[in-house]
Amino acid sequence: MKKKLVVLGTALSLTVGLVGCGQSATETTSTSNQAESQQQTENNEQTLVDFAIGHLPTTGHSLYYIAKEEGFFEEEGLNAIFHPFSNSGEGITAVTAGKLDVGTFGTPAPLTFEEKGAKIVFLGGQMGTGAGVVSKPDLAEDLRDIQNFKGKKIATVKLATGDVVLRGALYDAGIDYEKDLKIIEMNSPADVIVAVKKGEVDAGVVWAPFVEKAKQEGLEIVKYSQEYYENHVCCRIIADETRFDENYTNYVKFLKAIIKAERFEKDEKNKEKVIADIKKYVDVDPQIIEKDIYGGYVDQSADPNKKAILQMRDTMVDIGYLKDDKDISPSIRTEAYKEALDQLLNEEPNDPFYQSLLKRFEENNL
Known part of the structure; x- marks a missing residue:
């Protein structure tokens, strides 16, 4: 993974300029402390791991945007780099080619690629119903x-x-x-x-x-x-199987950030901020964003929802979209989500939202 290099050019130039202008000892010490603080910030940002995320610019992928704008990816040590796509096929191809760490491109399209031999895993969710x-x-x-x-x-x-x-x-x-x-x-x-x-x-x-x-x-x-179908899934988060196995820890960090975004979104006091975060990436009327996120017909959840993925696949077999009636459970990797949720619960054991997610996970995946 590449490291993110951030050069605080303007701030450091300003510091050098002030020292050269003959400050008092107190001012020089203060400036020195500021420089050390800035250097520490730079060092911290250098530790961020690049994490490439493919998405379709839609309100259905709002957890990505919130996690980015609210700093949850950075909290987990990730430098989230967004790659927008205009259609699912191109996005999934980028995932399988190793150009993306994760992508969200519906559920039927990834299931179709999987049947054709693509080595992808389903590890989380963004939107259900909708x-x-x-x-x-x-x-x-x-x-x-x-x-x-x-x-x-x-x-x-x-x-x-x-x-x-x-x-x-x-x-x-x-x-x-x-x-x-x-x-x-x-x-x-x-x-x-x-x-x-x-x-x-x-x-x-x-x-x-x-x-x-x-x-x-x-x-x-x-x-x-x-x-028509209660609790059906839509946008599942997918990854290349080998990439997922080799960088498992980063995927847990990624899912922690997404879960934090879900909690932030569900808190009504954050509504205006949530709408503003999404608006930066989705060019629609804010009223549409509000209706999609808070209107009750879109289910925003990072939970993989294994049962609903399997149901979706069964439906695709019924209608003739898929021919191979097989069990794809091994491709639905729920362990990273569970570990991410366990870590958050360990950090905040009394958080009622995380506790509700654990109950939901057990209902949807076990």
Whole structure:
């Protein structure tokens, strides 16, 4: 791993200039102490380990942004370097090529890469649920009955979490999505919204922050994705298997920072700061950020949620996205998250939030 070098050029130049101007002994001592303090700060920053994080600029990846802006990565000795991607495929390829330490690119896409032989591990989470089906208001009520999807045109982005959830719900309802309706695959959720507004399709599947954007565009929520599958996962944190094993300690530190960010986000008194942190990385209206994070339909959690990953994979087999019906439990590495949480509990054993996370971990992963 590379070390981060920070040169405090302006501050040190200022110190040298003052000493050269004939200060008193007291002033010189004070300046000397400042220089030592600055040198100590530089030494501390030099110990930060570079940690490359791939993400999609979305409110669903907010724990990264909060951990960065609130200094939680630095507290754990990591220099978080963000690498934004426009699509999941490119991001996952960067993970498997060793260019990233971690990446968050949905759940269906990494599962597809895993089936094709990619040596990746699932080690944590960012967002669960958070997608929705949108339509024009005059159709929304009718489409709340999933049987009424028959004969309709639906826009989606293939391998998006919401896409898998909707196709899985249709499968469970006995509806053949290849014969009973027409699904039109688009390149982005923005394209989906445009198609719905123009009447080219009857409804479309989007995700945060596009769910709220769709509402601002005059569309209506037919159903949120968790109304089809409760507690389903979306954005899982993945890593190259070898990189994870060889740098395990850094992954524990990384997850500690993410868990701290989750606690910070969940504290209502931090709401304004949280929104400002996310706004630096996601170019949407602050009201959309607030609705996504605090509106109740997006589940922000660093927990790996092994059970939900396995359920998502089963759904992908049911709808024909995956062919190999196998147990991928060995690829879901929950031990780093558990160790990170144990360390935080050891540091703050009476913290009720960390205690609640331990209970959640046991429910979702054991």
